[in-house]
Amino acid sequence: MKSDNHNLPDKNGFFGEYGGKFVPETLMYALEELETTYKNLKDNIEFKDQFYKDLSEFVGRPSPLYFAKRLTKHYGSGSIWLKREDLNHTGAHKINNTIGQILLAKYMGKKRIIAETGAGQHGVATATVAARLGLECHIYMGSEDVQRQSLNVYRIKLLGAQVHAVDSGSATLKDALNEALRDWVTNVDDTYYIIGSVTGPHPYPMIVRDFNSVVGEELITQSKELFNAMPDAIVACVGGGSNAMGAFYPFIKFNETRLIGVEAGGEGIETGEHAAPLNDGAPGVLHGSLSYLMQDNSGQVKGTKSVSAGLDYPGVGPEHSWLKDSGRAEYVAVSDDAALKAFHEVSEMEGIIPALETAHAFAYLDTLMKEFDINSNIIVNVSGRGDKDINTVADIDGIKI
Amino acid sequence: MNRLTDTLDNLKKENKKALVAYLVAGDPNLETTIELMHLLVKSGVDVIEIGVPFTDPIAEGPIIQKAHDRALKNNVSLSSIFEMIDQFRKNDNKTPLVLMGYLNTFIFNKNLIEANKNDFVDSILVVDIPGELKLKDYGVYNPNINTISLISPTTKKNRIESIAKNSTGFVYYVTLRGVTGASNLDVDEIRNNVQEIKKHASVPTLAGFGIKSAEDAKLLSKCSDGVIIGSSIVQMIEESSKSKEFDRIEEYISDIKRAIS
Numbered sequence: 046m047k048s049d050n051h052n053l054p055d056k057n058g059f060f061g062e063y064g065g066k067f068v069p070e071t072l073m074y075a076l077e078e079l080e081t082t083y084k085n086l087k088d089n090i091e092f093k094d095q096f097y098k099d100l101s102e103f104v105g106r107p108s109p110l111y112f113a114k115r116l117t118k119h120y121g122s123g124s125i126w127l128k129r130e131d132l133n134h135t136g137a138h139k140i141n142n143t144i145g146q147i148l149l150a151k152y153m154g155k156k157r158i159i160a161e162t163g164a165g166q167h168g169v170a171t172a173t174v175a176a177r178l179g180l181e182c183h184i185y186m187g188s189e190d191v192q193r194q195s196l197n198v199y200r201i202k203l204l205g206a207q208v209h210a211v212d213s214g215s216a217t218l219k220d221a222l223n224e225a226l227r228d229w230v231t232n233v234d235d236t237y238y239i240i241g242s243v244t245g246p247h248p249y250p251m252i253v254r255d256f257n258s259v260v261g262e263e264l265i266t267q268s269k270e271l272f273n274a275m276p277d278a279i280v281a282c283v284g285g286g287s288n289a290m291g292a293f294y295p296f297i298k299f300n301e302t303r304l305i306g307v308e309a310g311g312e313g314i315e316t317g318e319h320a321a322p323l324n325d326g327a328p329g330v331l332h333g334s335l336s337y338l339m340q341d342n343s344g345q346v347k348g349t350k351s352v353s354a355g356l357d358y359p360g361v362g363p364e365h366s367w368l369k370d371s372g373r374a375e376y377v378a379v380s381d382d383a384a385l386k387a388f389h390e391v392s393e394m395e396g397i398i399p400a401l402e403t404a405h406a407f408a409y410l411d412t413l414m415k416e417f418d419i420n421s422n423i424i425v426n427v428s429g430r431g432d433k434d435i436n437t438v439a440d441i442d443g444i445k446i
Numbered sequence: 447m448n449r450l451t452d453t454l455d456n457l458k459k460e461n462k463k464a465l466v467a468y469l470v471a472g473d474p475n476l477e478t479t480i481e482l483m484h485l486l487v488k489s490g491v492d493v494i495e496i497g498v499p500f501t502d503p504i505a506e507g508p509i510i511q512k513a514h515d516r517a518l519k520n521n522v523s524l525s526s527i528f529e530m531i532d533q534f535r536k537n538d539n540k541t542p543l544v545l546m547g548y549l550n551t552f553i554f555n556k557n558l559i560e561a562n563k564n565d566f567v568d569s570i571l572v573v574d575i576p577g578e579l580k581l582k583d584y585g586v587y588n589p590n591i592n593t594i595s596l597i598s599p600t601t602k603k604n605r606i607e608s609i610a611k612n613s614t615g616f617v618y619y620v621t622l623r624g625v626t627g628a629s630n631l632d633v634d635e636i637r638n639n640v641q642e643i644k645k646h647a648s649v650p651t652l653a654g655f656g657i658k659s660a661e662d663a664k665l666l667s668k669c670s671d672g673v674i675i676g677s678s679i680v681q682m683i684e685e686s687s688k689s690k691e692f693d694r695i696e697e698y699i700s701d702i703k704r705a706i707s
Contacts, residue, residue: 067574069505230625
């Protein structure tokens with residue numbers, strides 16, 4: 046939970062011009078309450094001890110930094126290292142944030158937990174920590190995602206949480222977020238909303254980043270141990286951008302490390318059918334913050350397209366917008382096809398089935414590895430494992446399970 | 447001059463309560479919206495709030511959400527809403543018009559607000575901006591358009607003052623914790639909070655969200671300067687839009703008007 050790298054967000058929750066708190070008035074006090082609680086707790090030794098203890102004993106941290114021997118050989122340039130967030134309990138980086146936020150909920154005395162989910166990993170991670178504390182838990186999920194991520198839907202139910210399928214709008218992640226916000230407006234007194242990405246109104250982008258920063262902190266130590274240098278690049282997929290932000294944040298001050306976010310290019314950026322606001326969007330306000338956003342020519346939020354439910358979102362965390370404009374991080378996009386190809390290649394070459402989200406980061410290696418020589422070290426943040434995507438991929442490959 | 451300010455001032459002088467009605471522009475289509483606006487005025491409505499449809503209306507309950515979706519299917523945009531208002535003003539240049547919507551639409555179309563052809567629009571209400579912030583700081587500005595801020599049951603006392611002072615049209619008191627159209631009114635809480643707001647506000651304080659029956663309207667008009675009716679009207683529009691028989695709406699509004707008089 047280090048926040049000494051740069052001084053953002055400012056006291057109003059802005060990263061440069063991005064961020065803020067653009068919510069219905071009813072939620073303003075809840076955001077203030079959360080901000081105050083977090084400020085008081087984040088450097089509290091007891092709170093930090095509990096957070097790291099849970100990460101160690103319940104999640105299984107630190108996650109390994111693993112040398113990808115065959116992938117490295119395949120590209121024949123720099124060494125490729127994999128940050129194994131897929132080995133976390135529940136199978137993705139999402140648990141880092143929910144472990145932290147459920148502690149905040151507990152300190153605030155909230156009795157009811159709500160969350161939105163796209164791919165279902167955040168839903169699972171939230172239901173998991175709620176079960177552990179015996180708290181009532183409601184997960185909002187777009188009905189299209191309920192279909193394509195049915196395995197995770199069942200996992201959430203097994204964990205004792207209720208899944209609410211959301212039919213409105215495009216029936217994906219953004220609509221799940223809308224519905225979770227509406228629930229929160231209605232039940233604000235006793236409900237804690239665990240947002241799953243570095244999106245939403247201040248202080249969420251900061252809180253989610255801080256809890257996920259354990260990934261980047263471990264990477265600093267592990268890089269020194271394993272190759273005795275700072276990595277030359279860190280590559281991570283970006284939907285809302287929490288896994289990328291967690292890996293990037295502690296490295297912002299180390300300019301020798303390139304930070305590369307990979308967005309969902311869907312059918313290709315040129316087709317407009319994608320989910321890549323940093324590559325092909327303009328600043329706008331959605332879900333409480335000002336950030337790059339996919340919008341049409343009258344200011345309406347555009348529908349998105351991606352094979353990956355977790356990246357299928359028209360907005361992005363405001364700190365990524367700041368990192369893009371400041372030039373500290375680079376944002377690229379890869380298509381569905383490229384991600385699917387990488388999904389198979391990594392599975393066969395490394396014995397690791399990555400999440401479709403993560404497969405986007407892997408797919409960019411085709412371009413990126415040409416820019417590096419044999420002495421360089423490239424880290425891919427393996428944000429999650431691909432078990433949840435088996436049905437989707439089998440469908441695409443025309444295989445019946 | 448501003449139609450909203452004038453209308454609210456006159457009502458106050460006559461010791462009357464304001465009746466504000468909400469509908470979504472373009473639901474079921476823009477021509478019908480014009481027709482409905484005239485009908486609302488005829489039935490006794492003092493101010494019309496025109497809902498500007500948005501893809502992600504996070505403060506709305508299911509009834510108004512669906513109306514936004516229907517309007518968006520008709521490709522309604524802020525620019526076509528301004529054209530609709532042009533038409534409406536040909537027959538009514540007196541009724542105050544408030545545009546109510548979400549920040550992204552207004553930022554994106556700030557040139558339309560700046561132009562505000564013939565000063566036809568009187569006020570803007572943005573649901574998802576903290577009440578103490580000025581729309582002007584986001585480029586949304588016209589000197590002849592005033593702004594309406596919201597205060598809710600959860601607004602802390604220290605913010606009530608700055609929000610009330612920032613509100614130049616009226617203060618919109620959100621009567622419940624929830625989305626539009628919900629039903630958990632707490633009249634005692636409303637009375638206390640409106641009293642607190644009135645200490646700081648130089649403009650009237652109106653109450654909205656969750657007002658359904660003439661009885662609700664009567665209770666709330668006693669502790670505020672007027673009431674805002676939204677979801678009930680939008681629901682009746684939905685139910686009647688096929689047959690185009692809007693008599694029910696007329697009857698409903700007249701009942702409410704009587705109840706608050």
